Amino acid sequence: MGGIKTLIFLQLVYISTCMEQLDIIYEWKQLDFDFLTPEARQQAIDSGAFIPENNMPMGLEIYGDKLFITVPRWRNGVPASLTYVNLKDNSTKSPKLKPYPSWAAHSIGSDGKPEIVSPFRIRADRCDRLWVLDNGKIGNLEVNTTKFLPSIIIYDLKTDTILRRFVFPEDQVKEDSGFANIAVEDTDCDKTYAYAGDVGKPGIVVYSWEKNESWRITHHYFHPDPIACDFSVKGHNFSWTDAIFGLGLSAPNADNYSTLYFHPMASYNEFAVSTEYLRNQSVAEANFDAFKVLGSRGPNAQSSASFVDPKTGVLFYSLVNLNAVACWRTTNKEYGMKNQGRIYMDDEKMIYPTDIKVDYDENLWVLSNRMPIWMYSKLNPDEVNFRVFSAPVLNAISHTACDVTPRSDILTKYVNKLKNVTSKIASKINPNSGAASLQFSLIVLISSIILFSF
Numbered sequence: 001m002g003g004i005k006t007l008i009f010l011q012l013v014y015i016s017t018c019m020e021q022l023d024i025i026y027e028w029k030q031l032d033f034d035f036l037t038p039e040a041r042q043q044a045i046d047s048g049a050f051i052p053e054n055n056m057p058m059g060l061e062i063y064g065d066k067l068f069i070t071v072p073r074w075r076n077g078v079p080a081s082l083t084y085v086n087l088k089d090n091s092t093k094s095p096k097l098k099p100y101p102s103w104a105a106h107s108i109g110s111d112g113k114p115e116i117v118s119p120f121r122i123r124a125d126r127c128d129r130l131w132v133l134d135n136g137k138i139g140n141l142e143v144n145t146t147k148f149l150p151s152i153i154i155y156d157l158k159t160d161t162i163l164r165r166f167v168f169p170e171d172q173v174k175e176d177s178g179f180a181n182i183a184v185e186d187t188d189c190d191k192t193y194a195y196a197g198d199v200g201k202p203g204i205v206v207y208s209w210e211k212n213e214s215w216r217i218t219h220h221y222f223h224p225d226p227i228a229c230d231f232s233v234k235g236h237n238f239s240w241t242d243a244i245f246g247l248g249l250s251a252p253n254a255d256n257y258s259t260l261y262f263h264p265m266a267s268y269n270e271f272a273v274s275t276e277y278l279r280n281q282s283v284a285e286a287n288f289d290a291f292k293v294l295g296s297r298g299p300n301a302q303s304s305a306s307f308v309d310p311k312t313g314v315l316f317y318s319l320v321n322l323n324a325v326a327c328w329r330t331t332n333k334e335y336g337m338k339n340q341g342r343i344y345m346d347d348e349k350m351i352y353p354t355d356i357k358v359d360y361d362e363n364l365w366v367l368s369n370r371m372p373i374w375m376y377s378k379l380n381p382d383e384v385n386f387r388v389f390s391a392p393v394l395n396a397i398s399h400t401a402c403d404v405t406p407r408s409d410i411l412t413k414y415v416n417k418l419k420n421v422t423s424k425i426a427s428k429i430n431p432n433s434g435a436a437s438l439q440f441s442l443i444v445l446i447s448s449i450i451l452f453s454f
């Protein structure tokens with residue numbers, strides 16, 4: 001009996017250390033903004049320009065000392081939809097959001113439109129540019145929605161000035177379009193390509209920096225899968241038919257094109273295509289079989305955001321129904337349930353992981369925001385609702401199926417660690433049970449492996 005209890009205890013210790021491979025860097029009950037003066041804040045509240053409960057963080061990105069956070073204008077009362085916090089300022093875990101690049105960029109112009117309307121996700125490229133994918137919609141959860149054409153706004157991160165604004169041509173924007181995610185292929189700073197996913201009407205709008213032109217690519221793999229449209233998050237059941245969502249770009253392959261790993265939100269599957277086929281619309285149309293199905297994550301494993309760490313080649317992705325973040329090594333030949341690694345899973349802290357990035361110092365970042373509760377019910381302002389997690393990539397993936405250390409080393413590490421722990425405990429239970437402990441550790445090891453696979 002004692003043995004079994006210890007065994008369970010060890011499993012829990014092991015699993016809990018394993019589940020917590022990310023640290024919570026910031027957390028908020030509600031978002032607040034760094035207004036110029038307390039009076040300006042009060043005025044914004046009085047006029048309805050700032051309605052605290054209507055603000056929800058959606059996307060994140062890291063550049064130097066800045067952690068960027070987007071706050072889409074789904075509802076009224078969002079004072080700034082693109083913001084940042086200073087990573088160097090460690091005086092609080094719930095910092096106020098500063099508008100980027102300025103308050104002026106978020107004030108409504110004479111045409112009823114601020115410089116930045118409503119971005120969901122953004123990308124800082126390695127050429128010091130911030131690519132802001134502006135969805136263009138104000139108040140899509142309100143009675144009246146104002147729609148502008150979506151655009152990509154590109155800022156110079158060194159000077160915080162606008163470099164370019166590219167408004168999507170009308171024929172590339174459909175009635176149901178919703179642009180939620182952007183991936184940027186920045187292998188060449190002058191010949192950079194941006195890929196913007198349309199979750200509303202399946203498609204990718206590809207933008208060429210060099211040509212200052214865009215085109216729309218469609219493929220049936222961008223469509224939602226009808227058997228994967230049911231979601232259940234924290235007791236809220238809903239049906240979403242979201243199309244292509246997760247976009248993760250690999251480091252350049254030998255031919256200098258990257259691989260785009262992608263999946264619709266309403267899907268259990270992962271797909272891939274070389275960007276060679278995205279860079280030219282007629283080439284894409286003539287080669288529909290260049291788009292590959294990699295495999296399935298298994299039932300209940302719908303995923304929103306994803307990101308490929310170019311250094312380790314690990315694909316990170318959210319699992320929204322499972323309150324988890326998981327990973328897969330892109331060097332794996334197979335994509336299936338058993339070679340997915342579990343990075344973090346928590347039914348309180350990781351409710352609705354909404355964005356994932358790896359910064360240029362090899363740290364993984366994750367944002368969770370409880371969005372379905374916010375959308376279908378109400379968030380409790382006395383609870384922590386939004387969290388930013390981080391950890392070095394190598395720590396995050398250690399002891400998972402994505403660990404880049406050779407497999408035999410992991411097993412040796414495992415056995416040694418377990419041997420040490422079990423012999424310590426065994427010596428407490430029975431000071432002369434050295435031999436029994438090895439056998440014991442093997443049982444633990446085997447049952448851990450079983451528990452680890454999804």
Ligand SMILES: *[C@@H]1O[C@H](CO)[C@@H](O)[C@H](O)[C@H]1NC(C)=O
Pocket residue numbers: 088090
């Ligand atoms: C906060 O940052 C300062 C300066 O970077 C550093 O000296 C200090 O140890 C940090 N405090 C915490 C709690 O991390």
Ligand SMILES: *[C@@H]1O[C@H](CO)[C@@H](O)[C@H](O)[C@H]1NC(C)=O
Pocket residue numbers: 143144
């Ligand atoms: C929505 O728009 C209509 C027509 O412009 C207007 O009459 C109505 O007051 C608006 N409703 C709200 C809640 O703003």
Ligand SMILES: *[C@@H]1O[C@H](CO)[C@@H](O)[C@H](O)[C@H]1NC(C)=O
Pocket residue numbers: 164165166167212
């Ligand atoms: C790029 O194209 C857009 C719209 O087609 C235009 O407004 C803009 O001036 C162009 N920018 C450059 C740098 O050519």
Ligand SMILES: *[C@@H]1O[C@H](CO)[C@@H](O)[C@H](O)[C@H]1NC(C)=O
Pocket residue numbers: 232235236237
């Ligand atoms: C929501 O879905 C879950 C799992 O799919 C199910 O167990 C639960 O009964 C559903 N709840 C409601 C209120 O329909």
Ligand SMILES: *[C@@H]1O[C@H](CO)[C@@H](O)[C@H](O)[C@H]1NC(C)=O
Pocket residue numbers: 254255256
């Ligand atoms: C890839 O790019 C590098 C650097 O620009 C170049 O030297 C090389 O020839 C390219 N390879 C191919 C296959 O085009």
Ligand SMILES: *[C@@H]1O[C@H](CO)[C@@H](O)[C@H](O)[C@H]1NC(C)=O
Pocket residue numbers: 280281282283
């Ligand atoms: C796209 O590819 C086609 C066929 O290879 C070629 O004729 C066309 O010039 C290419 N278009 C562009 C914009 O590069």
Ligand SMILES: *[C@@H]1O[C@H](CO)[C@@H](O)[C@H](O)[C@H]1NC(C)=O
Pocket residue numbers: 413416417420
């Ligand atoms: C196990 O203990 C030995 C000696 O006490 C130590 O050298 C070794 O590093 C430990 N292994 C692990 C994985 O903690």
